[in-house]
Amino acid sequence: MSNLKNNKVFKEIVFTFDESKQDIVDDILYGEYDYYEIESSEGKFLAVVSPYEEKLEEVKNALTDAGLVFVGYRETKPEDWFKNIITEPFEMIEGVWVDPEEHHLEEKDGIIVLKIPQGLAFGTGLHQTTKMSAMYLKKYLKPGMDVLDLGCGSGILAILAKKLGARRVLAVDNDPLAVEVAQENATRNNVDIEVRWSDLFSNVDGKYDIIVSNIIAEILVEMLKSAKNYLKEDGLLILSGIIVQKANLFEGYNIVEKMVMDEWNALVIKI
Numbered sequence: 001m002s003n004l005k006n007n008k009v010f011k012e013i014v015f016t017f018d019e020s021k022q023d024i025v026d027d028i029l030y031g032e033y034d035y036y037e038i039e040s041s042e043g044k045f046l047a048v049v050s051p052y053e054e055k056l057e058e059v060k061n062a063l064t065d066a067g068l069v070f071v072g073y074r075e076t077k078p079e080d081w082f083k084n085i086i087t088e089p090f091e092m093i094e095g096v097w098v099d100p101e102e103h104h105l106e107e108k109d110g111i112i113v114l115k116i117p118q119g120l121a122f123g124t125g126l127h128q129t130t131k132m133s134a135m136y137l138k139k140y141l142k143p144g145m146d147v148l149d150l151g152c153g154s155g156i157l158a159i160l161a162k163k164l165g166a167r168r169v170l171a172v173d174n175d176p177l178a179v180e181v182a183q184e185n186a187t188r189n190n191v192d193i194e195v196r197w198s199d200l201f202s203n204v205d206g207k208y209d210i211i212v213s214n215i216i217a218e219i220l221v222e223m224l225k226s227a228k229n230y231l232k233e234d235g236l237l238i239l240s241g242i243i244v245q246k247a248n249l250f251e252g253y254n255i256v257e258k259m260v261m262d263e264w265n266a267l268v269i270k271i
Helices: 019-029 053-065 078-082 128-140 156-163 178-186 215-229 244-252
Strands: 010-016 034-040 043-050 070-076 090-093 097-098 112-114 147-150 169-173 194-197 208-214 230-242 255-261 265-271
Touching: 010 053, 019 043, 019 053, 019 230, 019 244, 034 156, 043 053, 043 128, 053 070, 090 128, 112 156, 128 156, 128 208, 128 230, 128 255, 147 156, 156 169, 156 178, 156 208, 169 178, 178 194, 215 244, 230 244, 244 255, 244 265
Parallel strands: 097 112, 147 169, 147 208, 169 194, 208 230
Antiparallel strands: 010 043, 010 070, 034 043, 090 097, 230 265, 255 265
């Protein structure tokens, strides 16, 4: 286990924020960074947190180019960050609960429990895109199938796939921190999944019945160029993380099913 909560100081980068910029912020940060709003007597602010200073510099450039006003940096310890997050169990989708603090919920009567601390890798079960991905996994995954989670974040979808009866589950991410967190969460949930670093398919082997990927639309489009090489015959792609304004990027593909939650789309595609 790592000591992410105990021995690191993270930096946050802070900007002034108004809700008219929400779509732009989501488009830039979604799936790559943890971010949250701060409300104070001085107004609304946006804070982005990362253990990697060079990534925060990228965030600064992207968000200032998008019209947000940079306020400054501040240091934060993970234990302070964790004070702002949910610790009580919640039902992510029907029949699937997330237990952030291991309250020892029982898996019975068809209920699945995922032990996923609310942490510094994307995929806590709260975001609409994670929920839609989980709903499609529950609908389309049959016991004995092989599943690839491309851009696994916390590993929540890979762990769910295993608990739904998948045979082989490979979870990959290009963020070393996410790989570490996903490995820890697999151990925490007592599931046998493979977790490794990979930049898209660069470190992926085998073919899969389902590829699930909850990342930004532009990367999903890039991924689709090679996805067929890693799908079994009649395999399916579950794609989420698509902001409504980018849904047109997927026109022309064989869309089996589409779901919308707020400003987010999820697709099931057959290629």
